Amino acid sequence: MPEMTRAANPRVPNPKVWVTRELPAAVMDRMEQLFHTSIHRGPAALTRDELAAAMAECDVLVPTVTDEIDADLIAGAGPALKLIANFGAGVNHIDLKAARARGIIVTNTPGVLTEDTADMTMALILSVPRRLAEGEKLVRSGEWKGWTPGGMLGHRIGGKALGILGMGRIGQAVARRARAFGLTIHYHNRHRLPKVVEAELQAQWHPNLDEMLSAIDILTIHTPRNPDSEGLIDAGRIALLRPHVYVINTSRGGIVDEAALIAALEGGRLAGAGLDVWQHEPQIDPRLLALPNVVMTPHMGSATFEGRLATGEKVITNIRMWADGHRPPDQVLEGWA
Template sequence: MTDTRRCPNPKVVVTRELADTLMDRMEALFDTRNNRADAKLTRAELAAAMADCDVLVPTVTDDIDAELIAGAGDRLKLIANYGAGVNHIDLKAARARGIIVTNTPGVLTEDTADMTMALILSVPRRLAEGEKLVRSGQWKGWSPGGMLGHRIGGKALGIVGMGRIGQAVALRARAFGLTIHYHNRQRLPAVREAQLAATFHDSLDAMLAAVDIVTIHTPLNPDSRNLIDARRIALMRPHVYLINAARGGIVDEAALVEALEAGRLAGAGLDVWAHEPAIDPRLLALPNVVMLPHMGSATLEGRMASGERVIQNIRMWADGHRPPDQVLDGWI
C-alpha cells in the first residue's frame, strides 16, 4: 500500500549511541541527530526531541508514555524502535495520535536463545559460583564432593511463550537431552510441535507444577506483568530453576527473592530486572542466582541487524509505504 504523503528527508532523532557505521549511514540518508555521547536522554530532552522531529528512534531505556506522546509535535509520525520489545512505548496513545510504531523482530532471536541456553546450563551446574571460587584464590583443588551441581539431561524444560525465541531455545535444549514442554496463547501447528518434540500445556499452572526448569519468553504487556507471581512460584517444586531473559516485569521479583531465600526454588538465571539497572540487594547476596546485565541480545551482529531494520522501516515510511515491521498490538 502506498501513501501519497511522503517525507523525502525526515528529521530523525536517535536516543542512544549506535555503532559508528549505523550512525554515519543514518546521517547520510536522513536529517539525523544522533546521540554520540550515549548519555540517556532526560525526560525533558526526550519531550523536546519528540516536539521537533518526524521520526523518533528510541530504545528499551526510553519510557515513551502517553504524556510524552500527547506532547509530541504534529510532525512526529513514526516511532522506529531499536529492538524487538515495545513494552516501553504506549501503543494505544501512539495509535490515537496517528503515530506508527515499528520494531526489529527476529534479528535477535538466535542471540537471545544462545544466552538463555547458557543460563540453563550455568545455574544447575553452578558455573558462576565456580568461577568466583577460582578468582577468590580459595579453591583447594578437585575433590569428589566439590561444587556438585545437577545435570540437565533428562530434565523437563517448561517454556513460557513459544514464539521465535521460545522455539529457538527448544531446538537448543533438545540437543542437551531436555524434554520440551510449553505454554502459549495459541498452540503450535502439529507439524511444528513434532519438529520440536514439544508438549503443549493449555494451563500455565499445570505446566509449572510439572517441569524442572522454567524459562520465560513472552513479551511484557499488561497481561503478562507479574505473570509469574507468588502464587505461581509456589506451584513450582523446590528443585526447579527459573530462567528469565525476556523482561524483568514478567516475574514478581520480591516473590522470587522470598522463594529463593526460603529454599522453595533451587536457583535462578536472570538477564533482566524489574527496576533496571537497580537490582534487589537480596538477589546479589544469593549464591544460587546467575546475574547478567541485560546482555541477551548483545552481539555486534545483532546490533547491526537491528539498526538496518530501523533504517529499512524509516525509508519505507518516508517513501509513503507501510513499514514492514509496523507493530499492530503489544504481542510480537
C-alpha cells in the same frame, strides 16, 4: 486501483530523525548519510524533558527499550512526528494506543535477535544447575584447593523437563537448543503451535500454565511484557514450582514478581535462578546479589555485534520505506503482544 503497499502518509524527503542512544558506529554513519539525523551521544539515556524536546521537533523518533514513551509524551509531540522506529523488538515501553490516536506509526525490529537471545538463555540454563558462576568466583578468589570428588557438585540437565513460557520465535529457538542437550520440552502459549512444529520440537503443550509449572524442572520465560503478562509469575505461581526447580528469565523483568522470587530462593523453595533482566532495571535488589545460586547478567541477551548491526539495518529500512510513502515492513499492528 491504489498501490497496496502505500500507506496514507505522503513522501517525506530527508526526514528529521532523532536517535535517543548511541548505536553502532556503522548504523549511525549510515543514518547521517541518509537522513537529517540528530543523535544523543553518551552513556546515559535522555531525560524525560530531553525526550519531550526531541519529540517536539522531529519527523522520526528512534528510541530504545530505556525510553518510556507514555501517552503524555506522545500527546506533547510535535505535529511532524509520524514515525517511532524502535531500535529493538519489544515495544512495551511505548504507548501504542496513544500513538495510534495521534496517527503515529510504530515499527520494531523482529527476528534479528532471536538466535542471540536463545544462545544466552541456553547459557543460563547450563550455568545455574552446574554452578558455573560460583566456580568461576572460587577460582578467582584463590581459595580453590584442587579437585575433590565432592567439590562443586551441580545437577545435569539431560533428562530434565524444560517449561517454556511463551513459544514464539525465541521460545522455539530455545526448544531446538534444549533438545540437543537432552531436555524434554513443555510449553505454555496463548495459542497451540501447529502439530508439525510440535512434532519437530517434540514439545508438549499445556493449555493451563499452573499445571505446567507443577510438572517441570526448569522454567524459562519468553513472553512479551504487557498488561496480561505483568506479574504473571507471582507468589502463587512460584509456590507451584517444586524446590529443585531453576527459573531463567531473559525476557522482561516485570513478568516475575521479584520479591516473591527472592523469598523462595532465600527460603530454599527454589534451587536457583538465571536472570538477564530485572523488575526495576538497572537497580538490582541487593538480596539477589547476596545469593550464590543466582547467575546474573546485565541485560546482554541480545548483545552481539551482528545483532546490533542487523537491528540498525531494520530501523533504517523502516524509515526509508516510510519516507518514500510506503508502509514500513515492520509496522506494529493493532493487537500486537
